[in-house]
Amino acid sequence: MSAMSTFSPCLGSYCTQAGLVTKNKQSGMSFNPPKPLQRFSGLKAMSPIEIESENSFLGGGIHRALHTTSLKLAPRRKPANHFQPRASTFKVAILGAAGGIGQPLALLIKMSPLVSSLHLYDIASVKGVAADLSHCNTPSKVLDFTGPSEFANCLKGVDVVVIPAGVPRKPGMTRDDLFNINASIVKTLVEAVAVHCPDAFILIISNPVNSTVPIAAEVLKQKGVYDPKKLFGVTTLDVVRANTFVATKKNLKIIDVDVPVIGGHAGITILPLLSKVRPSVHFTDGEVQELTARIQNAGTEVVEAKAGAGSATLSMAYAAARFVESSLRALDGDNDVYECSYVQSELTDLPFFASRVKLGKNGVEAFVSSDVQGLSEFETKALDALKPELKASIEKGVSFAQKQATAAAGTSN
Ligand SMILES: NC(=O)C1=CN([C@@H]2O[C@H](COP(=O)(O)OP(=O)(O)OC[C@H]3O[C@@H](n4cnc5c(N)ncnc54)[C@H](O)[C@@H]3O)[C@@H](O)[C@H]2O)C=CC1
Numbered sequence: 001m002s003a004m005s006t007f008s009p010c011l012g013s014y015c016t017q018a019g020l021v022t023k024n025k026q027s028g029m030s031f032n033p034p035k036p037l038q039r040f041s042g043l044k045a046m047s048p049i050e051i052e053s054e055n056s057f058l059g060g061g062i063h064r065a066l067h068t069t070s071l072k073l074a075p076r077r078k079p080a081n082h083f084q085p086r087a088s089t090f091k092v093a094i095l096g097a098a099g100g101i102g103q104p105l106a107l108l109i110k111m112s113p114l115v116s117s118l119h120l121y122d123i124a125s126v127k128g129v130a131a132d133l134s135h136c137n138t139p140s141k142v143l144d145f146t147g148p149s150e151f152a153n154c155l156k157g158v159d160v161v162v163i164p165a166g167v168p169r170k171p172g173m174t175r176d177d178l179f180n181i182n183a184s185i186v187k188t189l190v191e192a193v194a195v196h197c198p199d200a201f202i203l204i205i206s207n208p209v210n211s212t213v214p215i216a217a218e219v220l221k222q223k224g225v226y227d228p229k230k231l232f233g234v235t236t237l238d239v240v241r242a243n244t245f246v247a248t249k250k251n252l253k254i255i256d257v258d259v260p261v262i263g264g265h266a267g268i269t270i271l272p273l274l275s276k277v278r279p280s281v282h283f284t285d286g287e288v289q290e291l292t293a294r295i296q297n298a299g300t301e302v303v304e305a306k307a308g309a310g311s312a313t314l315s316m317a318y319a320a321a322r323f324v325e326s327s328l329r330a331l332d333g334d335n336d337v338y339e340c341s342y343v344q345s346e347l348t349d350l351p352f353f354a355s356r357v358k359l360g361k362n363g364v365e366a367f368v369s370s371d372v373q374g375l376s377e378f379e380t381k382a383l384d385a386l387k388p389e390l391k392a393s394i395e396k397g398v399s400f401a402q403k404q405a406t407a408a409a410g411t412s413n
Pocket residue numbers: 095096097098099100101102121122123124164165166167168169178182185188189204205206207208209234235236237238265310311312313316
């Protein structure tokens with residue numbers, strides 16, 4: 001797979017802003033983006049200018065990274081410019097939109113030409129965030145909502161709901177230490193989603209993801225609207241980090257690197273598959289140990305660097321924006337969208353497991369089962385070692401949601 005050979009709606013739209021013609025370096029092919037995406041033109045050139053999109057000050061590399069790194073597994077003979085996205089079609093809601101992740105995530109989603117409405121929900125400060133963001137001259141409308149009385153208007157008709165609401169870690173804490181606060185937040189928000197937009201894709205960012213996703217599943221089951229294909233734990237940041245660290249270590253072109261990351265999203269449950277990196281690259285045993293440990297501890301690396309001011313926000317917003325864009329492309333009919341995500345799964349004996357999945361209009365369409373086959377000896381041992389912890393986190397989430405339901409039934413009797 002080459003990132004250069006994939007069609008990117010956003011790259012197209014940004015290049016159109018300047019009246020630029022993007023040239024695919026490898027194929028030498030130029031393409032004109034679809035007309036509707038020309039709308040948020042700001043810069044103008046009298047005649048088309050050819051640029052190397054990679055080095056453009058418009059950030060071609062960044063947009064390509066964000067919009068085309070959803071994995072294309074099928075080998076391509078020609079650039080995939082056959083997929084023409086419809087412009088400004090989808091409604092996206094962010095719950096926890098005024099937070100450290102929520103704000104930059106809202107900005108990145110506001111830049112997507114696929115979004116018609118962006119609904120920002122938070123219990124605090126969301127009005128100002130929405131007012132600020134609404135001045136950006138991209139096509140989507142920005143609306144703010146706060147408090148449970150506004151759930152219905154916020155969520156009605158929404159296609160993708162992203163949930164970064166909750167508290168972040170401080171140094172010395174594990175993600176599981178956030179359970180007591182974040183479990184209730186996620187439960188309450190998913191209950192509202194179940195009522196007002198049960199058909200939406202639900203993307204859970206709030207930690208501990210290993211438990212909050214099973215909580216969300218239980219809540220949706222209790223409401224009778226659980227569709228396992230549409231509930232996702234966002235583990236994209238693990239992939240983004242793995243790609244960055246591997247490219248740096250091996251001096252590879254960063255945009256070309258793709259590392260599948262399986263398991264869960266905490267410590268040793270994060271398992272990067274370095275034996276399956278694309279492009280194929282050899283690692284010494286020492287490099288495998290060092291890279292695996294760095295990827296597993298990368299969240300803690302940021303928590304410690306921020307020294308009490310929270311955890312990863314900017315890289316997380318970037319990673320979540322990538323997953324949102326992949327979801328929208330899948331909803332829009334692109335049948336070539338793959339991402340790693342923590343979902344209900346039968347790939348292992350665990351009921352939830354992160355792996356590469358193919359996304360389609362109805363959510364998860366297929367699992368890349370080859371990811372858990374043919375592992376190296378190191379990966380096989382690491383997979384065995386992560387299972388008890390991941391199992392316990394899943395059971396903790398399920399048991400929390402079931403106890404809450406029992407307690408609620410008790411008080412209503
Ligand atoms: N899945 C992943 O890879 C990652 C997950 N995270 C997690 O994301 C979560 C959010 O992190 P930050 O944005 O840095 O935290 P933050 O504290 O900056 O923002 C959280 C936002 O959620 C809002 N909020 C709290 N309760 C709410 C409720 N009931 N309804 C709506 N909004 C509510 C707060 O008002 C705040 O604006 C944390 O749990 C963190 O651990 C962080 C980084 C990566």
